[in-house]
Amino acid sequence: MSPLHLLQFFLCSVCIHMFSIFTYLVYYYDLFTSSHEAQEKYDFIIVGSGTAGSLIADRLLKETNYTFIVLEAGGKGHPFHDIPAFGPLLHRSVFDWHYETVPQENACFAMENSKCKQTQGKILGGSSKLNNMIHVRGNVSHYVDWFHGKYTKEYIEEHFNYIESNIYPLRNIQYDSQLSDAVLDAAKQLGFNELNHQNSLGFQKSLLTQNQGKRWTTSDNFDTSKYVLTNALVEKLIIKNNKCLGVQINYPKKVKLFAEKAVIISAGTFNSPKLLQLSGIGPAELLKSLNISVVKELPVGKNLQDHVGTGLDLVLFDTSQSVGMFDMMNFFNLYKYFVNGVGPLTTPGCEVVGFVSTKNETIPNIQFMVLPVGITADRGSHLRKSLGIADFVWDNYFSKLFEKYTTTFFPLILHPKSIGEVKIKSQDPNLPPLIDPKYLSHPEDLKTLVDGIKMLTKLLETDAMKTIGAHLNKNHFPGCEEYDLFSDLYLECYVKHLTLSSYHPIGTCSMGTDASQSVVDLTFAVFGIDNLYVVDGSVLPTLPSGNINAAIAMMANIFIENTINQFNLKTNQHMCSRNISFEELFLNVCPVR
Incomplete structure (x- = not known):
């Protein structure tokens, strides 16, 4: 290496190490000063603050009176981490799952x-804090196939229009x-x-999810300090009689939180199957080999795909x-x-x-x-x-x-036609899963x-x-x-x-109509387990024709809109058990029976 190149290497190393030291200070300051107290019960518990989890939380906050908490295993980050050019410096940092x-x-x-490295965000905002911010719709006809014709092309385009007008500030x-x-x-x-x-x-x-030059994620749309618990690792789901009651977290000691209406897993393509498998939902042969009681046999972790x-x-x-x-x-x-x-x-x-x-x-x-x-x-x-x-x-x-x-x-x-899998290697929730994409x-x-x-x-x-x-x-x-x-x-x-990953993994909790081939149904509900949903890149049965962030946001928007309508309808039906006036009936507060 020439003297000039040595100098360039030295200057780059100094700047990168200064940024790394700053990042560690931000992480540990948040870790030791966080004082958010969690309640014991919520209407909804959302696991993961990435694109899907934060979008769901944002709409719950702004459109309903439901209580919810978002559980994020990583830290909060700092505004400096939203500088787009610094994104690659977070790879392999304390804000990456490594x-x-x-x-x-x-x-x-x-x-x-x-x-091959598999960079995934362990930070408020998830992997969208580390990506290239590129917004691509992809081929909408593929999404129609995902839902087996349940939704039309026009319906899906309406949801893209919604997120492009209300969720993301898109900039050239x-x-x-x-x-x-x-x-x-x-x-x-x-x-x-x-x-x-x-x-x-x-x-x-490139069309970017940016605002005034700053990286923008769905977690930037609401006050996360009140509704997100950072540095909270979800260790397993609490399931009884095939119903998900809540979660067990480590924050910093073991705590159990309960959900009245639903637990929504949005932990990503690697961590969502990991959590399900730790909780007894997955391939029976794998779970039995690790002495985990089988709650529901499903192909969790299968169908891993990547660009x-x-x-x-x-x-x-x-x-x-x-x-x-x-x-x-x-x-x-x-x-x-x-x-x-x-x-x-x-x-x-x-x-x-x-x-x-x-x-x-x-x-x-x-x-x-x-x-x-x-x-x-x-x-x-x-x-x-x-x-x-x-x-x-x-x-x-x-x-x-x-x-x-x-x-x-x-x-x-x-x-790609090469299909891999993700599986846990022990009952320890702190260990990374085994990731085998079987590239090429x-x-x-x-x-x-x-x-x-x-x-x-x-x-x-x-x-x-x-x-x-x-x-x-x-x-x-x-x-x-x-x-x-x-x-x-x-x-x-x-x-x-x-061989290089684009960090677009999907498919490990695939959506479909057959529980022998899929993990969630067309409403994102886990087959055979009440009150449990998965909404993130892991449910995509095939890869979209482009960067996956926009497709994940569209899917999350479909889920939360239908979920809000579902629970509002249940609330209205509950009201019908009392005596109602003709005026209430006329205004369609309750359905006619």
């Missing part, structure tokens, strides 16, 4: 022990590099249109693309962010998203995420560690790129990603990309030296080594 896969047989070879990306315009021009030269709700193929600049991709620092430039690590640390840019909410600190990391079909079909099978800053931008001080890149790979591939400007055109498989176990997934890289090469061959000097990284990837560069065999080897 999950990783088991060693993969067909993927992740470039990672330490062939394990307001600071980007010259790369984003070049990519859009290149896409046009290849015949792609700009994305909109009517066409499913094309490219666009898996590749392409890290695969595209190089000889000149800067205007957004770099040191641009973000510029004091003038800090001033612009804190005073006016503008500048490079508002960057989502991903400037452009694109959806293409490598099969010449009308429905995409690949999503591109274009990131103008590569993993080598911080000279190895943080980003490589957050992904778990092995030392040998770093030293023999990535560290050779310091003289170049690196970017990542990240192709993702939208609908289906050969078609490998071919699709190879085709995605080939599509990328076509993009780079356009005049728009040649004008800004874009070219492929021609260094052989470690472990793939025996193959001709960019041949099919080389690309297959490359993909198997440099």
Whole structure:
């Protein structure tokens, strides 16, 4: 490493360590000063404060008089953690669950022990505090299929319209590099249109969940200090006679809380199945092997899917693309962010998203995420560690790129055929679950990603990309030296080594109509257990065609609207047991019998 690169590494490391120290101070200050007292009983208990849990809480608060509590295992965070450019610094921090896969047989070879990291937010706001803030509806017809025709396409679009008007402040990306315009021009030269709700193929600049340059999550919509209990790990559900009565939490001692109407689990694709399995709901063989009494046998933890991709620092430039690590640390840019909410600190990391079909079909099978800053931008001080890149790979591939400007055109498989699972490994709620996504176990997934890289090469061959000097990284990837560069065999080897999760896991508590294949029904109720619901990414039976946050918000909105109507109706029916006036009956306070 040259003296200049050593200096860059030193400066990046100092800034990142200062941020880490600040993050630890925020976490432990919240941990030791939190004084929120929980009641023993509520109408609703919500487990998890991520996109779904916070949206449900927000609507309960603003539209009903029901009592509720949101239980969050992580801490509150700080406004500095809402600076979009700082999002990657929370990966592998105290606000991350630090999950990783088991060693993969067909993927992740470039990672330490062939394990891919699985970043998940352990913070008020959940994983939406760590993501790229990208809002994509995806293909609405897929959601109609999820509900088996219960809801029409128009009904689902109405819920998207609601969250886009009332839940999220959506903003176009307001600071980007010259790369984003070049990519859009290149896409046009290849015949792609700009994305909109009517066409499913094309490219666009990222639409973000931001407000005045600040990251915005559903937890920002209500006063969380009164309704959220942070640092409260839910250890198990209290179930009696096939009815969920409440939860047992560790805060900081074991406490039992009870719910009159429902317990809603919104703990995420890894922690929701973990909690169900700890409580005796899941595969009987697994539960019995851990000496856990079987309350209800369901395929909890099965059907794990993820948008898996590749392409890290695969595209190089000889000149800067205007957004770099040191641009973000510029004091003038800090001033612009804190005073006016503008500048490079508002960057989502991903400037452009694109959806293409490598099969010449009308429905995409690949999503591109274009990131103008590569993993080598911080000279190895943080980003490589957050992904778990092995030392040998770093030293023999990535560290050779310091003289170049690196970017990542990240192709993702939208609908992988490789299916994995999540399962607990003991009765200890403090231990992480075993996560085995079985990446690239289906050969078609490998071919699709190879085709995605080939599509990328076509993009780079356009005049728009040649004008800004874009070219492929021609260094052989470690472990793939025996193959001709960019041949099919080389690309297959490359993909198997440099396998990357987009942190879009879904499916482990799938929704459906058959309890032998699903965990929750079309109302999100857990099969065979009264008063228990799961509402988060884990219920999605298949992956949406795009980033999952918008789809989760839409699903949560459907759930809470129907739940409010359901319990209001029950309240009105209860009123009908008394004598009512003709005027009340005429006003339809109670249904006619």
